[in-house]
Amino acid sequence: MAEIVVVRDQDAAGELAAGSILDLIAAKPDAVLGLATGSTPLVVYRALERGIRERGIDVSHVRGYALDEYVGLPADHPESYRAVITREVVEPLGLTPSLIHVPNGSLEGIEHAGADYEKAIAQSGGVDVQLLGIGTDGHIGFNEPGSSFASVTRVKTLTEQTRKDNARFFASEDDVPMHCITQGLSTILKARHLLLLAFGEGKAEALAGAVEGPVSASNPGSAVQLHPHVTVLVDEAAASRLRNLDYYRYAYANKPAWQTL
């Protein structure tokens, strides 16, 4: 089931996503969260922070796996995804650092870092809920156009577009690493629930391609159409190119009362 929910604004999306994740943690205290970086999921982390406090939920047993990491950045670089996940998620939410994993992007051992990560996810019992943003070129994680639907965690080369998009986090575009290590599309599809978020006009085309376009490796986000339980949370601007938008609104407005996200 893919459910597309058009929300008032980013905060509303954050609240909905966080509510679903907190219900999961309340039922399964050692839930496995699939964590995403980028600016999109930040509203979810902030809403989780508030929800944990308000509901008094114990998150000390929560486990987490990040989607991706740059290759070759020094471990203490503030824009490494390890640093971002620590700063934006682990510390503010009070998660247990040793239970939160990020692919190892250091050059030493990079040949087996992907396989190690796959093994760790599998041994954890798999990801319960995977947060996803989408790149303007349609990537999820760092699976750039052309990524195989059968792909697992491995090293990829970033597109020029992605390096441009991410230059805002670095001193210049040249400072954005050329390579990354990312969960594959097959890894992502194994998560039990996908929560894809997109905000703003700049994501409208990528989002429409992912949700309604042909399923194609040229458009990695379209892999979500192969998953049985996807929730897409979008604002009006990001939803503006969806052809079946009226139906999505109608279906959400008439959602059976017993059905959760």
Ligand SMILES: N[C@@H]1[C@@H](O)[C@H](O)[C@@H](COP(=O)(O)O)O[C@@H]1O
């Ligand atoms: N690797 C991340 C993705 O996981 C993210 O979804 C995407 C969009 O980022 P943003 O949410 O900042 O638009 O680009 C980054 O490169």
